Amino acid sequence: MSDRNTALVACSVLAMSATLAGCGGGAGPDEGFRGAPIPSVEAVEARSGSLPLEERLSGVVRAENQVTIYPEVSAPIEQVLVRSGQAVQRGQVLVRLDDEQLRGQLRQAEANVELAEAAALEADARVQESEAMVSRTRLLAAQQLISDIELETQEARYQAAKASAAQARARVSQAVATADERRSRLEDAVVRAPISGRIGQINAEIGMLVDQSTQLFVMGNLDRLVVEVPLTEAMLAYVGEGMPVRIRSSALGDEPLRAEVTRISPFLSQDSFSTVGEIDVRNDDRRLQPGMFVTVDVLYGASETATLVPTSALWEDPSTGLLGVYTVDGYGQGVALPTSGEAAQLSSDSWPVTFHPVEVRARGRESVGIDGVDEGTWVVTFGQNLFAAGQQEQQARVRPTVWESVIELQSLQRENLLHGFLEKQQLMARRHGAEPPSRDTYLTPGLTPGETPATPEGATGRDRESGVPLAANVAP
Structure with a gap:
């Protein structure tokens, strides 16, 4: 993990430290294991805006005019005249049979x-x-x-x-x-290229007996590719030809490839009630290869204007099942926001925090549009699991943060987010002669050492497998 990510992680999970015995409001590090706990959380200011409406699909890349080549006669192979990846012209000899x-x-x-x-x-x-x-x-x-x-x-x-x-x-x-x-x-007996393109998936060796069912090559035009995506019957109501798309793959790096939906087959499969959409893309730099799986985001519109909060601000109360956000009441006047790579100061005083049920109007990858909270309200993005379930008004110390930091942290894996900070808390506990918090104790507020965390049937506030509270401290 980079230094910047490490700083951000330490900053964000400071809210978790209240789970250790004695880490209280206003207490220093040495006093933290003796005082009463006051949750420490991170918060960000809600915005107003609209979200792009998009449908995320899985696509498969194939070459333009991709064809599979089979021999027309049954005979042993006498010569193989091409290699994998070689560019050939239409009519060029590929294989000679006996x-x-x-x-x-x-x-x-x-x-x-x-x-x-x-x-x-x-x-x-x-x-x-x-x-x-x-x-x-x-x-x-x-x-x-x-x-x-x-x-x-x-x-x-x-x-x-x-x-x-x-x-x-x-x-x-x-x-x-x-x-x-x-x-x-x-x-x-002389197998020739039916089109101009590049050769791949060679299955031809001298002396090999082949027949009409033997696949010898796959070839196609790699300068232009086609990304095929499945479209369900319901998607056809809002996804159409000409809509912009963003194609993502590890082969493309951080910058997505932008294109548009080129064609949609009008015939649906009788088995799956789905059809296929095709996206033509240029491949001059050859970063994409036929057969790759890619992620395709189809941008089909924008939501109405709503209050925007990071996805990590959403929290489902395990006692009531209500979906909402925790707001910091009266907070925000004169708050000094952190600059890039630096952490803001944790408030010395505690602030009232209220749980507000919300209605989600639109979902993006990193943020959601909601009703029930006004623009400019400060909402908790990390540390919701430290609050008592079912209690609407509570107190917390607040560390302000910026949207960019929240978005970056949402992309981190939950285990990466907590592992390093947990080790530091265990080391601190040993220095003060306290019992080091175990993984379960650390991730379960109020749990005593050696106690097994309970997971009530139907509870939604905790991951059943890992025990990690299902606060939105990792993007869904």
Whole structure:
């Protein structure tokens, strides 16, 4: 953790120190283990404004025109001519298969064409011969030298010869088609790139026997990518094409990639009642790769103006189930706010603190819009778990803070937030001869050493697994 984060963490969890026996209001460090506890909390001034309405989705990246390449014929691989990541042009040879068997099949087919053509010539000759016989028979019949039956017989033989010739010509066409198909299969022994792009996911080795079900490569245009996101039936009521999006990924660093919803399929799946939205993005710097999972925030509008507080200010009272915020009554006049990297002074006097139920009107990632508290009111952001549940008016010492510090702390993991400060409190307790607070004792106000923290059925103020109070000291 950085020095700045360490300072912020120590500042924010000072409110937790009241859980140690004897850390009281106005007492110094040495007296803290003997006095009566007065909670110490952090507070920030509520603002007025609107929140962007956004839908967070999980997306999958694929290359533009991404295709999977399979061989068209079954044969062993003879040559692999590309490597993973290589840029290729449309029509470029990727793999050559062993084509000896295919060449033999082509030679056989070409020989069959020659036999069929010879048979067709022979059939045509028989047609000419039969035609001549019919002409002579008609002359003899006209002179009544032969009977009509003999003429009819010769004419029937002529028609049969013509039919045989037609069949022979059809066999020629059939043999030619077979030869063309064999020639095409021979050409298929050379696997070529169907598009221009980059090669990936190579599954081709020399000597490997492949068939039409063997995936050889995946390729696509990596300069332009498509992010696919699932959209439910309900989302289609407010998410549409052209809406701005922010794409986040560890590969992109802190700055999100900005784009817009490009296409939405009009057909919903009958199983999931969802469809797919597509987002076209430029990828000139190649930070994104096909197959990556990304977070996509679709910005579909803005909320109405409301009082804004950090998400950590929201607190659900475990005794009543009411959602609200703790406000510091009368606080704020002449308060000196901390500068960057510094901690503000904790108030020497205690201030009245009141729990106000609120209604959440809009939720952002780091702040929420609420009704029930006015702009300019100071609200507690850390230390709500130190107050007695169900008691509306209480007292606390207050450390003012700024929004930026609260937002930064909300992104820290709960364990990182408490671990270092707990170690310091344990060390201080040992120095004064007191029993060091255990993890459960530290995180559970009023718990004596060795006592197991209780988790009432249905309680919402404490994490069931870790025992950490579910104050909003970590962003939801």
